[in-house]
Amino acid sequence: MSYYPPAGFHFKVQISGASSEDDAAFTEVSGLEMEIEVEEVKEGGENGFSHRLPGRVKYGNLVLKRGILVKGSQFAQWCQSALRTGPGGRLTCKDLDVFLLDQKGDPLLTWNCMRAWPVKWSVGAFDSTKNEVAVETLEFAYQQLRRR
Incomplete structure (x- = not known):
């Protein structure tokens, strides 16, 4: 077992239960995040501080x-059919796994984005002055994130 942090460039994304033959190779993954919203409650007569209470859990796209x-x-x-709907x-909704x-x-670590659905699909700019690959971006909202 290695104590060094793993490299962040060797990963794959897959629809849970889909065959690994489906082309789901991506060059970049972001949005594996969750945070607890903080609610501030101001107490009458107390000007030195406000109470900070935990709220709902919020997830990124x-x-x-x-x-x-x-x-x-x-x-x-899946994206095109959902966005046309x-x-x-x-x-x-489908579960997405990021390995x-x-x-x-x-797999060293797995993140499961539960009940995900497409919210945005876009194609990057085409520019005749640059020598770059044409890139598409797929964006998904999800209800819950679990790390396994």
């Missing part, structure tokens, strides 16, 4: 970036 795929993946199909339609991998490709 999971943001995934990668080069645009010519052939759509399961992620892309609109506010009155039936939204399909931090060791040198052999085995």
Whole structure:
């Protein structure tokens, strides 16, 4: 067992229960965060401090970036169908797993984003003066985050 922190560049993202053959390779993952909101209560007659109480747990959005795929993946199909559905339609939530991998490709840590749904899909700018890969960004809201 290594006591050194793992490298942050060897990871994979997968829809829970999906086959590992589905192309879900991303160049960047962010938004694995949770925080407790703090409520301040001011007590009448007490001007020296206010009471700080724990509130609800709040989660960030999971943001995934990668080069645009010519052939759509399961992620892309799910995002496009959800975003076309609109506010009155039936939204399909799925659990997403983010795996931090060791040198052999085995999971060291797993974050499970429970009941996630797509909230945004965007394509980066095309610029003829730069030599860069065309990038798409997928953004998901989720209800709960668990680290395993």
